[in-house]
Structure formats: structure tokens, C-alpha cells
Amino acid sequence: MIGGRIVVVCTANVIRSPFVGGLLASRLAAGSASALVVASAGTVARAGMPAVDEVVRLGGVYGVDLSAHRSRRLDDAVLQTGDTVLCAERAHRRVVLDLRPDLISSVFTVREFARLVESARVREAASSWPTLVRAAARARLAVSSAGAGSDDDIVDPIGQGEPVWLEFERQATLAVSAILGALNALPAVAAEGEGAVGIPSSRREYRSRAASPMPSVAPWRS
Secondary structure (H helix, E strand, C coil): CCCCEEEEEECCCCCHHHHHHHHHHHHHHHCCCCCCEEEEEECCCCCCCECCHHHHHHHHHCCCCCCCCECCECCCCCCCCCCEEEECCHHHHHHHHHHCHHHHHHEEEHHHHHHHHCCHHHHHCCCCHHHHHHHHHHHHHCCCHHHCCHHHCCCCCCCCCHHHHHHHHHHHHHHHHHHHHHHHHCHHHHHHCCCCCCCCCCHHHHHHCCCCCCCCCCCCCC
16 A cells, blocks of 8 residues: 655765655645655664755755754654655665665656656556556556666765765756656546645746745756
């Protein structure tokens, strides 16, 4: 059974998973998929650490306040039956499955899941969040493992310069935008209309809509 909780996982739980989780949570809370709950953790996190300053500032650009975030270490107590786990890297997926092999059908990398749910076949098979996750899992089985690679990882910008941070921002926001787009396409969400999560195409468009009660993800810089 797929439940209503998404757990985003990275290494230290101070950059990638807080940012992706924060984007998802802020948009889901304002839309028709508000019943979904988002949490995050890190495979080797030191508990209680704040998000790094750079990602707090980046979150602010997208209307997400990460200043109160505190890291927690991933263990089997964090994960629950029915969770959908979205990992920053394939290596994190292996850690999750070592802890909870029962979650094998609902553990993806963030970018892998985003790519799968953009498929028309997956969207046509989905009528709810659980059926979307199951359809993505089936689609993954149909793809040769040789097709998976580093493109499924979100780059780790820790200690890196601006170009890597820009690439991290691009990869993360594009993936979140794809996931929100798949949610918007679900019949129950589409039927509600006003609850859908809009996705502007640039930071400039995000800023122009910043006064909206439901800010949206800008998938690349203007």
C-alpha cells in the first residue's frame, strides 16, 4: 500500500533534501494534494544541524523558509510502511532499501521519479497519488537498467562554486516541477481546478507572482 507521506533523502540533510522537500511541501500545502505530507532525512546526517546558509537563501528565492530546518539521520524508525521515498542519488536509494526492503516499489531518485511521471503512459494509468507511484514503479521495470545513470542524481553543491549551485538549483526545481505537473494531471486534482499548482517558467515570473497566496516553482533562472 502507498500512503500519503513523501520522504526526501540526501546525505547530510542540510542542502538537497531540505530544498526539494521544502519546495514540495510548500506547493502541496497550497494545492489540491494538501493531504500529502513531506519529510526529509540524511543517510549520514548529524542530528540537529541547520540547513547551510546558501540553501536557506536559495529557498527564500522560491518563497520557502528553511531557517528552522534541523537535520535528522535516516534510520528504519524514520521510514514507515507505505512511504514514497525520493532520494537525491542512487546511492541513497541503496541505503533506504538496506533499511526497508519492503519499500522497493516506492523508492526512487527525485529525478528518476520526475522523469517517469512525465510519461503519458504513467499519467494515463494514474488517478491518485498511490496509483501514480505504482504506475511509475511499473514503468521503471519496463526500462533496461542500462538506461539508468548519473542523470538520475541531483548534483551535490556542498563546497562548490556558483556553477555547481546553479546546476543543483536547475536539477532540483525541474524535477519538482515535473512531479507537481503530474499531480496536477490527476483527475481528482484537475477537477478541482483552482487547487492546481501552477508552474512559472522563470525566476522573473516567480517574482511577478510572489504576491499570490500559492507561490509556484520556477524551474530555471531568468
